[in-house]
Structures are given as C-alpha cells and as structure tokens.
Amino acid sequence: MALSEREQRVLRDLEQQLHEDDPGLASSIEQVGSTMGRPSPRHVGAGVALVLTGLAVVIGGVAVGRGLVSMLIGVVGFSLAVWGVTLMLTRTQVSPAEGAQPGGRKGSDFMERQSERWERRREDNR
Structure with missing residues (x-):
C-alpha cells in the first residue's frame, strides 16, 4: 500500500532529522539496508521442502513406536524443520556494487507507477 503525500513528507522529515541528530547512526542504517536483499x-x-520433510520424519518417528529410536527420529525431524x-528466513547479501546499479531503481519505478494507477482509479470512482 502506497504512502500518502503527507506520510511521505513526514517520513522525509524524520529521515532528515535523523541525519542531523545522529549522522553515524543514519549512515550505518543506510549501509545495513543497502546490503540486505x-x-x-x-x-x-x-x-x-525441509520443513515438510522434517514433519514427515516426526510423524514417522511417532509411527515407529515408543522408545529411544522413536525419540531420536523425532529430534532429527524437528531439527530438519x-x-x-x-x-x-535468510536473506541474500547484496554487494555495494550491485546495490548501486540502475536495476535497483526499477522496483521503485514499478511501485510509483502502481501508486499512480491506484490514485487515478480512486479519483475516477469518486
């Protein structure tokens, strides 16, 4: 969901205030954001696939019966899951050279076009 003009302005003001108040923190936040993919x-x-395999192994461990073997199979299945x-949950690392490419701008252009289309539709429906 796109931000309204007011929300975008408030966000820009907050970013500017952060840069003025603590430039070291602002630069470290920008660096982390640019390297996370x-x-x-x-x-x-x-x-x-690993989660499903792990669940299947846990169910298989329960089906084996009671005992040490069943518990070990359950632990292995849980570990796989x-x-x-x-x-x-892991994210790919983006090198600074890749983050500076113009291809990184493509996604935001797409979002801007989608936001403009959304605003036009809202205005047309009024």
Whole structure:
C-alpha cells in the first residue's frame, strides 16, 4: 500500500532529522539496508521442502513406536524443520556494487507507477 503525500513528507522529515541528530547512526542504517536483499526463492523453496520433510520424519518417528529410536527420529525431524525455517528466513547479501546499479531503481519505478494507477482509479470512482 502506497504512502500518502503527507506520510511521505513526514517520513522525509524524520529521515532528515535523523541525519542531523545522529549522522553515524543514519549512515550505518543506510549501509545495513543497502546490503540486505530479498529472500532467495531457492532458499524459500528448499526451506519449505525441509520443513515438510522434517514433519514427515516426526510423524514417522511417532509411527515407529515408543522408545529411544522413536525419540531420536523425532529430534532429527524437528531439527530438519527448524533448519528449513531458518533457511527460509535468510536473506541474500547484496554487494555495494550491485546495490548501486540502475536495476535497483526499477522496483521503485514499478511501485510509483502502481501508486499512480491506484490514485487515478480512486479519483475516477469518486
């Protein structure tokens, strides 16, 4: 959902105030934001597969019966599921050279066009 003009102005004012009050913090925040990327579709797919495999192993451990073997199988299944979740939550690192490419601007242009279309539709429906 796009921000209104007022919200964008308030956000710009807050950013400017942060740069004035604590330039070191502002630059470190910008650096972290520029190096963090999106979740990789490959990581998400592998994570989902590991979670499902882990759940299947846990169910298999319950089906084996009671005892030490069943508990070990359950622990292995749970570990696989946790590994899958952590894999899904990892983000790819973007090098500073990649973040400076004009291709990084493409996504914001798309969002600006979508925002403009949304505003035109809202005005047309009034």
